[in-house]
Amino acid sequence: MTDHTSKQFDSELEAIRTKVLQLGGLVEQQIWRAVEGLTGDDEARLNEVVQKEAQVNRLEVELDEACGAVLARRQPAASDLRMIVTVMKVAPNLERIGDEAEKIARMAKMIHEAGRMHTPRVELNHMATATTAMLRKVLDAFARLDAQSAAQVVRQDIPVDAEYQGVLRQLISFMIEDPRTISRSIELMFIAKALERIGDHTKNIAEFVVYLVKGRDVRHLDVDDVEREAAS
């Protein structure tokens, strides 16, 4: 980052970086709570997710305010400006990950209230493991300004999408075999979809981390080109 004459400015930027990591850590916990609540039939965990959603929203608003204040008062340039622009792009993606976790929790509550059923537990757990690993890695890449690690996250989204398609096919088979499972299966389908969306948002964040470090907008490039830009 640029060398600042102002220590105060440094600490403002540091506070923003810290808050991004805090929001990231919180939404990662939200995913876990939601998926464990679903597969472990744990109503209390699910309620916790719904309660903590307000905290996710508040952190996003605070981040936007902090970035707006830096833009208005500090007129950041070069890499500092890129940091602020990146945070303004990353924060809404983190907030949407929180939204998806909340949707999972709400659907899981409906499933529990209606009685348990055959759940693709293994696959949903696996999707949650994969997406939270991506999220942890991209937050770490953001903290360490590591573009190559961020590019790896972009690639990791591919098997998540494939696994989602697998869950979809499995649920369609359940429904065809036993049409009484249709309503329930559709809720599970939207849960799988939410996990797939979490992967997408995490991939978006990874693209912005590459931008932050390399100054190149890599959205809409294919993954080989993203890796090349990150390694350049």
Add this chain to the structure above:
Amino acid sequence: MTDHTSKQFDSELEAIRTKVLQLGGLVEQQIWRAVEGLTGDDEARLNEVVQKEAQVNRLEVELDEACGAVLARRQPAASDLRMIVTVMKVAPNLERIGDEAEKIARMAKMIHEAGRMHTPRVELNHMATATTAMLRKVLDAFARLDAQSAAQVVRQDIPVDAEYQGVLRQLISFMIEDPRTISRSIELMFIAKALERIGDHTKNIAEFVVYLVKGRDVRHLDVDDVEREAAS
């Protein structure tokens, strides 16, 4: 907007505003092409949507670059800064609306290839009419800096969500009556979901227009409070 000594700066801001409206108009057309292609069984319209997706992405990237350039060179303040921050929030929402239109077109193509079926044509058309009306209104509110009109768009998202739930219930009934329709119905369900998401993104844009005009962040407020802020 602030009175500028620089005519050049004025024309940069004007170019950004114009490009937002251009991107907005394009994604509105994309929604229509996708839904007409689906309900009218028109493969050429659907292909057009897929082709124009690159144009949507390019306009978003250009908008981000233009905003970044203004931040770096002009150090905008007050309402100009708010305009830039708003555009940086609005552009990704417009791009995602374009994404959803493309998803609709791709699923519609799969449905056509597999042969026609009972489609909730009326409801999907109605959802498309409602969401494109919201989109047109919010773009107009952005152009005219009309916070109250933007707040109305926030309220208009409520019946769209209700209609989506209705389509979901209708499709579940089809599936239970005739399990052979399951795969097809699930594609239609994701089409309805995409329209519902378009409503959500449009509502997000409306909240940012209220912020642009009133300087107040109204995300996460309920709709009555948004209207109060917009009228204040």
